[in-house]
Amino acid sequence: MTKLKTQSLHKRESELANSNRQIEILSNGIFKSGELPKFKDKISEIGHFPLRPKKLEILQINVGYMCNQVCEHCHVDAGPDRKEIMTKKTMQQCLEVIKNTGAHTLDLTGGAPEMNPNFRWFVEEASKAGIKDFIVRSNLTIIRANKKYYDLPYFFKKHNIHVVSSMPHWTRGKTDKQRGEGVFDQSIKALQDLNAIGYGMPNSRLKLDLVYNPSGAFLPGDQTSMEKDFKKALLEDFNIQFHNLFAITNLPISRFLDYLIASENYEDYMYSLVEAYNPSAVTNVMCTNTISVSWDGWLYDCDFNQMLDLKVASKVKHISDYNEDLLNDRNIVISQHCYGCTAGAGSSCQGTVA
Amino acid sequence: MSKTYYDPADLRKFGNITEWSEELGTKFFDYYNSVFQDGALTAREKSLIALAVSHTEKCPYCIDAYSKDGLQRGITKEEMMEAVHVGAAIKSGAVLVHGVQMMNKVNKLDG
Numbered sequence: 001m002t003k004l005k006t007q008s009l010h011k012r013e014s015e016l017a018n019s020n021r022q023i024e025i026l027s028n029g030i031f032k033s034g035e036l037p038k039f040k041d042k043i044s045e046i047g048h049f050p051l052r053p054k055k056l057e058i059l060q061i062n063v064g065y066m067c068n069q070v071c072e073h074c075h076v077d078a079g080p081d082r083k084e085i086m087t088k089k090t091m092q093q094c095l096e097v098i099k100n101t102g103a104h105t106l107d108l109t110g111g112a113p114e115m116n117p118n119f120r121w122f123v124e125e126a127s128k129a130g131i132k133d134f135i136v137r138s139n140l141t142i143i144r145a146n147k148k149y150y151d152l153p154y155f156f157k158k159h160n161i162h163v164v165s166s167m168p169h170w171t172r173g174k175t176d177k178q179r180g181e182g183v184f185d186q187s188i189k190a191l192q193d194l195n196a197i198g199y200g201m202p203n204s205r206l207k208l209d210l211v212y213n214p215s216g217a218f219l220p221g222d223q224t225s226m227e228k229d230f231k232k233a234l235l236e237d238f239n240i241q242f243h244n245l246f247a248i249t250n251l252p253i254s255r256f257l258d259y260l261i262a263s264e265n266y267e268d269y270m271y272s273l274v275e276a277y278n279p280s281a282v283t284n285v286m287c288t289n290t291i292s293v294s295w296d297g298w299l300y301d302c303d304f305n306q307m308l309d310l311k312v313a314s315k316v317k318h319i320s321d322y323n324e325d326l327l328n329d330r331n332i333v334i335s336q337h338c339y340g341c342t343a344g345a346g347s348s349c350q351g352t353v354a
Numbered sequence: 355m356s357k358t359y360y361d362p363a364d365l366r367k368f369g370n371i372t373e374w375s376e377e378l379g380t381k382f383f384d385y386y387n388s389v390f391q392d393g394a395l396t397a398r399e400k401s402l403i404a405l406a407v408s409h410t411e412k413c414p415y416c417i418d419a420y421s422k423d424g425l426q427r428g429i430t431k432e433e434m435m436e437a438v439h440v441g442a443a444i445k446s447g448a449v450l451v452h453g454v455q456m457m458n459k460v461n462k463l464d465g
Binding site for chain 1: 366396397398422425426427428430431
């Protein structure tokens with residue numbers, strides 16, 4: 001049984017549950033004093049301000065913030081106490097968009113998306129649209145959390161779902177520290193279940209990718225080297241196989257921002273992000289090819305902007321008014337958290353970008 | 355002047371040494387960066403060697419830098435501590451092996 005580590009910031013009534021407070025922190029201090037350059041100034045140097053979208057490739061839909069885990073660094077501030085869940089009506093509006101979008105990838109996320117009571121219906125309906133790559137971001141432990149979820153691997157297989165799952169490390173200690181006691185063992189069992197039906201196996205069409213994000217106040221290492229280390233350790237220790245590892249940088253928002261401040265790592269971390277700023281990552285940041293939809297249908301440049309409640313700067317702001325051409329003609333909303341996507345080899349929900 | 359000799363924030367300024375001698379500073383950093391690339395040894399192995407040497411050299415900047423570098427590479431706490439023990443073993447061995455010199459001298463004078 002997975003033991004929960006904490007409650008969400010919202011449940012604890014932390015000041016950082018307020019997105020305005022987070023934006024205030026990110027705009028003041030070392031950035032206001034000029035000790036570090038603002039993201040806007042940095043991308044202006046290379047002529048990328050205002051940041052503009054390219055062709056839409058990924059439609060990412062967050063179907064709710066409820067989760068069976070309370071991970072230490074969750075940028076969604078997800079947990080069992082979050083009640084924000086996408087309704088069937090909003091899902092129907094999303095389906096209309098999915099049928100007509102030019103995006104080649106549909107990416108369902110949460111929370112634990114599987115906890116939305118209409119998740120399976122939504123997947124069944126959405127899969128009829130013939131989207132090329134249909135991703136579900138599964139935290140793995142949900143597959144083992146309750147017997148009503150045990151058949152999820154088969155459900156994923158039936159609909160040719162591309163499963164993308166978080167795995168902060170190949171050791172129990174580091175994984176459980178970040179994601180809660182018992183998460184490692186349950187994740188290993190879930191990965192073995194997925195492997196057993198073909199997910200992640202060499203040459204299998206059933207795609208299984210893992211997401212690595214650092215367990216503390218440091219940046220991810222080289223994605224290729226990390227993938228090699230993960231593959232070797234998981235195969236040797238647990239006979240587990242997977243396809244790709246996405247190395248993702250923790251962005252300084254929500255629970256990770258709370259952690260950075262509480263552990264007195266905030267300024268050093270921001271320095272690390274700014275020092276690792278890579279101009280060549282700017283052209284490929286995910287907000288240039290992604291639209292993020294929240295549980296209540298609002299539209300954002302990315303999942304991080306969604307959590308900061310920075311809605312798209314467009315006449316079209318809600319899924320009910322969706323218009324891809326109008327949306328693509330917008331300026332992307334940025335703040336200092338965006339340094340997280342341009343550090344080193346860059347970072348996105350699909351891993352490195354530079 | 356600072357009240358202490360070491361300020362953790364000075365590590366960020368390391369690159370500034372090129373300002374007072376650009377040619378030599380640039381040569382040093384080029385060399386330094388080349389050393390830590392994958393070669394006959396992996397960059398991961400080199401990071402652990404650097405961590406051990408950081409301790410034997412008692413360089414606080416280096417310890418900060420290579421503890422963080424190790425974390426970024428997914429190196430575990432156990433691996434890091436074993437590397438530090440390698441450094442400690444060599445340091446203590448280097449002291450103890452002089453015991454042979456002491457034994458030689460004592461045996462010569464009083465054997």
